[in-house]
Amino acid sequence: MAATQGDVFDVDGVTWTPISPxxxxxxxxxxxxxxxxxxxxxxxxxxxxxxxxxxxxxxxxxxxxxxxxxxxxxIRAWGYAERADDLLIRHGVMFRELVVVPYGRMQFVDVQAGPLDRMFGVAHVQLHTASAGTDARIPGLNAPEAGRLRDRLASRGEARLAGL
CATH class of the missing domain: 1.10.287 (Helix Hairpins)
Structure with a gap:
Protein backbone atom coordinates (compact mmCIF):
# COMPACT_ATOMS: atom_id res chain seq x y z
CA MET A 1 0.00 0.00 0.00
CA ALA A 2 1.47 3.32 -1.03
CA ALA A 3 1.96 6.06 1.51
CA THR A 4 -0.44 8.94 1.16
CA GLN A 5 0.30 12.63 1.59
CA GLY A 6 0.75 13.27 5.31
CA ASP A 7 0.97 9.56 6.21
CA VAL A 8 2.30 9.36 9.78
CA PHE A 9 4.20 6.14 8.90
CA ASP A 10 6.10 7.73 5.99
CA VAL A 11 9.36 9.16 7.35
CA ASP A 12 11.20 11.43 4.91
CA GLY A 13 14.78 10.55 4.05
CA VAL A 14 14.76 7.16 5.79
CA THR A 15 16.05 4.01 4.14
CA TRP A 16 14.40 1.03 5.81
CA THR A 17 16.41 -2.14 6.42
CA PRO A 18 14.25 -5.26 6.06
CA ILE A 19 14.48 -8.23 8.38
CA SER A 20 15.71 -11.62 7.22
CA PRO A 21 13.44 -13.92 5.20
CA ILE A 75 7.72 -10.38 7.38
CA ARG A 76 7.91 -7.92 4.47
CA ALA A 77 6.21 -5.26 6.63
CA TRP A 78 9.00 -5.29 9.26
CA GLY A 79 11.85 -2.82 8.92
CA TYR A 80 14.20 -0.67 10.94
CA ALA A 81 16.32 2.40 10.32
CA GLU A 82 19.21 3.86 12.27
CA ARG A 83 19.26 7.63 12.38
CA ALA A 84 21.71 10.00 14.08
CA ASP A 85 19.77 10.26 17.36
CA ASP A 86 17.27 7.40 17.33
CA LEU A 87 16.24 4.02 15.97
CA LEU A 88 13.00 3.62 14.00
CA ILE A 89 11.14 0.30 13.89
CA ARG A 90 8.05 -0.30 11.81
CA HIS A 91 5.79 -3.29 11.36
CA GLY A 92 2.23 -4.30 10.69
CA VAL A 93 0.06 -4.63 7.63
CA MET A 94 -3.44 -3.94 8.83
CA PHE A 95 -2.49 -2.51 12.23
CA ARG A 96 0.68 -0.56 11.52
CA GLU A 97 3.11 0.59 14.18
CA LEU A 98 6.09 2.93 14.10
CA VAL A 99 8.35 3.01 17.17
CA VAL A 100 11.01 5.67 17.68
CA VAL A 101 13.61 4.83 20.34
CA PRO A 102 16.11 7.60 21.22
CA TYR A 103 19.59 6.15 21.77
CA GLY A 104 19.94 8.06 25.05
CA ARG A 105 16.90 6.21 26.50
CA MET A 106 18.28 2.71 25.88
CA GLN A 107 19.37 0.92 29.02
CA PHE A 108 20.46 -2.38 27.50
CA VAL A 109 20.11 -4.49 24.36
CA ASP A 110 19.39 -8.24 24.31
CA VAL A 111 19.92 -10.70 21.49
CA GLN A 112 17.83 -13.88 21.65
CA ALA A 113 17.60 -16.98 19.47
CA GLY A 114 15.79 -20.24 20.14
CA PRO A 115 16.80 -23.62 18.68
CA LEU A 116 14.71 -23.23 15.52
CA ASP A 117 15.93 -19.64 15.11
CA ARG A 118 19.53 -20.81 15.29
CA MET A 119 18.81 -23.60 12.78
CA PHE A 120 17.67 -20.96 10.27
CA GLY A 121 20.37 -18.43 11.26
CA VAL A 122 18.14 -15.72 12.75
CA ALA A 123 18.12 -13.82 16.04
CA HIS A 124 15.91 -11.23 17.72
CA VAL A 125 17.15 -7.91 19.12
CA GLN A 126 15.26 -6.57 22.17
CA LEU A 127 15.78 -2.95 23.25
CA HIS A 128 15.09 -2.07 26.88
CA THR A 129 14.40 1.51 27.94
CA ALA A 130 13.59 3.21 31.22
CA SER A 131 9.89 2.74 30.53
CA ALA A 132 8.71 -0.81 29.89
CA GLY A 133 6.01 0.55 27.58
CA THR A 134 8.62 1.83 25.14
CA ASP A 135 10.69 -1.33 24.81
CA ALA A 136 11.12 -2.33 21.19
CA ARG A 137 11.92 -5.57 19.40
CA ILE A 138 13.36 -6.37 15.99
CA PRO A 139 12.74 -10.03 15.17
CA GLY A 140 14.36 -12.17 12.52
CA LEU A 141 17.70 -10.53 11.84
CA ASN A 142 20.56 -12.55 10.39
CA ALA A 143 22.73 -13.60 13.34
CA PRO A 144 25.78 -11.51 12.28
CA GLU A 145 23.52 -8.46 11.69
CA ALA A 146 21.93 -8.94 15.12
CA GLY A 147 25.37 -8.94 16.76
CA ARG A 148 26.46 -5.88 14.79
CA LEU A 149 23.25 -4.01 15.63
CA ARG A 150 23.52 -4.95 19.33
CA ASP A 151 27.07 -3.57 19.55
CA ARG A 152 26.24 -0.44 17.56
CA LEU A 153 23.11 0.35 19.60
CA ALA A 154 24.90 -0.29 22.89
CA SER A 155 27.76 2.05 21.96
CA ARG A 156 25.39 4.75 20.68
CA GLY A 157 23.30 4.42 23.84
CA GLU A 158 26.36 4.81 26.05
CA ALA A 159 27.54 7.85 24.08
CA ARG A 160 24.13 9.57 24.32
CA LEU A 161 23.70 8.67 27.99
CA ALA A 162 27.14 10.04 28.83
CA GLY A 163 26.16 13.35 27.25
CA LEU A 164 23.25 13.89 29.65
Whole structure:
Protein backbone atom coordinates (compact mmCIF):
# COMPACT_ATOMS: atom_id res chain seq x y z
CA MET A 1 0.00 0.00 0.00
CA ALA A 2 1.47 3.32 -1.03
CA ALA A 3 1.96 6.06 1.51
CA THR A 4 -0.44 8.94 1.16
CA GLN A 5 0.30 12.63 1.59
CA GLY A 6 0.75 13.27 5.31
CA ASP A 7 0.97 9.56 6.21
CA VAL A 8 2.30 9.36 9.78
CA PHE A 9 4.20 6.14 8.90
CA ASP A 10 6.10 7.73 5.99
CA VAL A 11 9.36 9.16 7.35
CA ASP A 12 11.20 11.43 4.91
CA GLY A 13 14.78 10.55 4.05
CA VAL A 14 14.76 7.16 5.79
CA THR A 15 16.05 4.01 4.14
CA TRP A 16 14.40 1.03 5.81
CA THR A 17 16.41 -2.14 6.42
CA PRO A 18 14.25 -5.26 6.06
CA ILE A 19 14.48 -8.23 8.38
CA SER A 20 15.71 -11.62 7.22
CA PRO A 21 13.44 -13.92 5.20
CA UNK A 22 14.79 -16.61 7.54
CA UNK A 23 12.12 -15.58 10.03
CA UNK A 24 9.47 -16.56 7.48
CA UNK A 25 11.11 -20.01 7.23
CA UNK A 26 11.02 -20.36 11.02
CA UNK A 27 7.35 -19.36 11.26
CA UNK A 28 6.34 -21.49 8.28
CA UNK A 29 8.12 -24.52 9.76
CA UNK A 30 6.13 -24.09 12.98
CA UNK A 31 2.97 -23.67 10.91
CA UNK A 32 3.60 -26.92 9.03
CA UNK A 33 4.29 -28.80 12.28
CA UNK A 34 1.05 -27.60 13.86
CA UNK A 35 -0.91 -28.32 10.66
CA UNK A 36 0.50 -31.83 10.43
CA UNK A 37 -0.51 -32.53 14.04
CA UNK A 38 -4.02 -31.14 13.53
CA UNK A 39 -4.48 -33.02 10.24
CA UNK A 40 -3.26 -36.29 11.81
CA UNK A 41 -5.72 -36.02 14.70
CA UNK A 42 -8.60 -35.12 12.37
CA UNK A 43 -7.74 -37.96 9.99
CA UNK A 44 -7.58 -40.49 12.83
CA UNK A 45 -10.95 -39.33 14.18
CA UNK A 46 -12.45 -39.47 10.68
CA UNK A 47 -11.17 -42.99 10.19
CA UNK A 48 -12.49 -44.33 13.53
CA UNK A 49 -15.55 -42.23 14.21
CA UNK A 50 -17.17 -40.30 11.43
CA UNK A 51 -16.44 -38.95 8.00
CA UNK A 52 -17.23 -35.43 9.16
CA UNK A 53 -13.80 -35.12 10.74
CA UNK A 54 -12.33 -34.95 7.23
CA UNK A 55 -13.61 -31.37 7.28
CA UNK A 56 -11.01 -30.76 10.01
CA UNK A 57 -8.27 -31.87 7.63
CA UNK A 58 -9.67 -29.63 4.90
CA UNK A 59 -9.91 -26.72 7.35
CA UNK A 60 -6.31 -27.25 8.44
CA UNK A 61 -5.11 -27.19 4.83
CA UNK A 62 -7.08 -24.02 4.02
CA UNK A 63 -5.85 -22.30 7.19
CA UNK A 64 -2.26 -23.29 6.37
CA UNK A 65 -2.44 -21.82 2.86
CA UNK A 66 -3.86 -18.57 4.26
CA UNK A 67 -1.30 -18.34 7.07
CA UNK A 68 1.57 -19.20 4.69
CA UNK A 69 0.68 -16.14 2.60
CA UNK A 70 0.08 -13.98 5.68
CA UNK A 71 3.47 -14.83 7.21
CA UNK A 72 5.25 -13.62 4.08
CA UNK A 73 3.31 -10.39 4.08
CA UNK A 74 3.98 -9.78 7.79
CA ILE A 75 7.72 -10.38 7.38
CA ARG A 76 7.91 -7.92 4.47
CA ALA A 77 6.21 -5.26 6.63
CA TRP A 78 9.00 -5.29 9.26
CA GLY A 79 11.85 -2.82 8.92
CA TYR A 80 14.20 -0.67 10.94
CA ALA A 81 16.32 2.40 10.32
CA GLU A 82 19.21 3.86 12.27
CA ARG A 83 19.26 7.63 12.38
CA ALA A 84 21.71 10.00 14.08
CA ASP A 85 19.77 10.26 17.36
CA ASP A 86 17.27 7.40 17.33
CA LEU A 87 16.24 4.02 15.97
CA LEU A 88 13.00 3.62 14.00
CA ILE A 89 11.14 0.30 13.89
CA ARG A 90 8.05 -0.30 11.81
CA HIS A 91 5.79 -3.29 11.36
CA GLY A 92 2.23 -4.30 10.69
CA VAL A 93 0.06 -4.63 7.63
CA MET A 94 -3.44 -3.94 8.83
CA PHE A 95 -2.49 -2.51 12.23
CA ARG A 96 0.68 -0.56 11.52
CA GLU A 97 3.11 0.59 14.18
CA LEU A 98 6.09 2.93 14.10
CA VAL A 99 8.35 3.01 17.17
CA VAL A 100 11.01 5.67 17.68
CA VAL A 101 13.61 4.83 20.34
CA PRO A 102 16.11 7.60 21.22
CA TYR A 103 19.59 6.15 21.77
CA GLY A 104 19.94 8.06 25.05
CA ARG A 105 16.90 6.21 26.50
CA MET A 106 18.28 2.71 25.88
CA GLN A 107 19.37 0.92 29.02
CA PHE A 108 20.46 -2.38 27.50
CA VAL A 109 20.11 -4.49 24.36
CA ASP A 110 19.39 -8.24 24.31
CA VAL A 111 19.92 -10.70 21.49
CA GLN A 112 17.83 -13.88 21.65
CA ALA A 113 17.60 -16.98 19.47
CA GLY A 114 15.79 -20.24 20.14
CA PRO A 115 16.80 -23.62 18.68
CA LEU A 116 14.71 -23.23 15.52
CA ASP A 117 15.93 -19.64 15.11
CA ARG A 118 19.53 -20.81 15.29
CA MET A 119 18.81 -23.60 12.78
CA PHE A 120 17.67 -20.96 10.27
CA GLY A 121 20.37 -18.43 11.26
CA VAL A 122 18.14 -15.72 12.75
CA ALA A 123 18.12 -13.82 16.04
CA HIS A 124 15.91 -11.23 17.72
CA VAL A 125 17.15 -7.91 19.12
CA GLN A 126 15.26 -6.57 22.17
CA LEU A 127 15.78 -2.95 23.25
CA HIS A 128 15.09 -2.07 26.88
CA THR A 129 14.40 1.51 27.94
CA ALA A 130 13.59 3.21 31.22
CA SER A 131 9.89 2.74 30.53
CA ALA A 132 8.71 -0.81 29.89
CA GLY A 133 6.01 0.55 27.58
CA THR A 134 8.62 1.83 25.14
CA ASP A 135 10.69 -1.33 24.81
CA ALA A 136 11.12 -2.33 21.19
CA ARG A 137 11.92 -5.57 19.40
CA ILE A 138 13.36 -6.37 15.99
CA PRO A 139 12.74 -10.03 15.17
CA GLY A 140 14.36 -12.17 12.52
CA LEU A 141 17.70 -10.53 11.84
CA ASN A 142 20.56 -12.55 10.39
CA ALA A 143 22.73 -13.60 13.34
CA PRO A 144 25.78 -11.51 12.28
CA GLU A 145 23.52 -8.46 11.69
CA ALA A 146 21.93 -8.94 15.12
CA GLY A 147 25.37 -8.94 16.76
CA ARG A 148 26.46 -5.88 14.79
CA LEU A 149 23.25 -4.01 15.63
CA ARG A 150 23.52 -4.95 19.33
CA ASP A 151 27.07 -3.57 19.55
CA ARG A 152 26.24 -0.44 17.56
CA LEU A 153 23.11 0.35 19.60
CA ALA A 154 24.90 -0.29 22.89
CA SER A 155 27.76 2.05 21.96
CA ARG A 156 25.39 4.75 20.68
CA GLY A 157 23.30 4.42 23.84
CA GLU A 158 26.36 4.81 26.05
CA ALA A 159 27.54 7.85 24.08
CA ARG A 160 24.13 9.57 24.32
CA LEU A 161 23.70 8.67 27.99
CA ALA A 162 27.14 10.04 28.83
CA GLY A 163 26.16 13.35 27.25
CA LEU A 164 23.25 13.89 29.65
Missing amino acids: GLARVRRSLLLLSTAAEAAVSAALAFWLSGWFWLGVLGAVIATVWNWWLIGRQ
